[in-house]
Amino acid sequence: MTSSPELAPTIIAPRTPQRRTRGRTNTELYAWLFMRVSGILLVVLVLGHLLIMNILDGGVQRINFGFVAGRWASPFWQVWDLLMLWLAQIHGTNGLRTIINDYTRKDQTRFWLKMALYTASALVIALGTLVIFTFDPNIN
C-alpha cells in the first residue's frame, strides 16, 4: 500500500511529555475549597460565640463594656473574634460574589455590584480588626 507522505499522520514519540495547554489558574478552586473549610470552622466559632454570649453564666444580661474589656484582655478571645470576623466576612463576601455572578445580566451591573460588595467588606474587616487590636479598656 502506498500513501503520499504529506497525508501520513505525524506520530509523537511514545514518551513525549504532554504539552501543557496554558497556565492553570486555581482561583475558583481555592475559593470553592475556602467556602468548605471556613464553613466548618465557622460552625465551631459562631456556635461557641453564641453559647458563651447568650447562654452561659447568666447569658446576654451580663454583657456590658466591662465584660467585653475583660474578654479582649486575653489574646485567646482576640484571636477567636479576629478569626470569626475574617472568616465570616470573606465567606459571606465570596457567597455574595457568586450570587452576583449568577443573577446579574449586564457586565456593568456585575462590576459595580461587586465593587460595592468588596468596598463594604474591606471596610468592615478593617474596622473590626482595628477595634480588636486597639481596644482601650480605659476609654472615657
Add this chain to the structure above:
Amino acid sequence: MTSVAERPAVTPVDAPVSRPVEVKIRRYNPEVSEDVTWVTYTVEAFPADRVLNLLMKIKGEQDGTLTFRRSCAHGVCGSDAMRINGVNRLACKVLMKDMPDRLTIEPIKGLPVEKDLVVDMEPFFEAYRAVKPFLITGGNEPSKEWLQSQADRDRFDDTTKCILCAACTTSCPVFWTDGSYFGPAAIVNAHRFIFDSRDQGAEERLEILNDREGVWRCRTTFNCTEACPRGIQITKAIAEVKQALLFRRV
C-alpha cells in the same frame, strides 16, 4: 384420541378511554411578530399517548404552524427536550397517564428561542466541543486491541449514556443567567473521557473545566440530575471532576 386444548379464558380488557387535555403552548414566531403568545389547544389523550403524540395531533389536526423538533420519538435521539409543566423532559418519554389534564409546554430555558419550541442549540454544542469530547492519545497506534477491565469501564459507564438533549444544561439556574458556564452536559461528556483508562487527555480537559466558568460554578442544586431522561447521576459526575481537580487524581 385427540384432545382439543381449551381456549384460554379471555379476560376482557377495557378499551382505552381518552380524555380531553388542555395543552398550553408558548408560541413565538419572529417572522410574524416579536411578541410571545400562549395558545391553548384541547386534544383527546389516551393513557398510552406521550406528550409528543399530543403535539403531533395538534400540528396535524389543529394548527400546522406549530413548530417543534422531534426525530426518533423513542427517547434516543434527544431532539424533543422541552419544558413540560415546569420541568425539562423529553416529550417522547412522558406518558399521558402520568400527567394532569392541563399541560404547559415551553421551550427549554437559557438558549435563544428560534421559533415556538425550537431553540438555537449552538451555544450548547460550543460548550460540548470545548471539552474535547473525543479520545486523546499519544504515541504510536496500538498494534492490538486496547483492553479495559470491567472495573475501568464501570468508572465512567454512567456518563456514556448522554444523548445531548440539553435537558440538564437548560435546567441549570447558573446556565440560565450566565450563558458562558460550560453546563452539566459538557462536564458529563468531559467526565466520560477523563475517567476512561484509555484516554490520555484528562489533564488537558481538567484544566479547561478548572476555568472561571467551569465546574466551580456548579451549585449542586441537582436540577440536572432530576432533568436527565437517561437517569445519569450528573451532579455526582460533576463532583467527581471537582475531586479530580482538588486531589490531582483521576
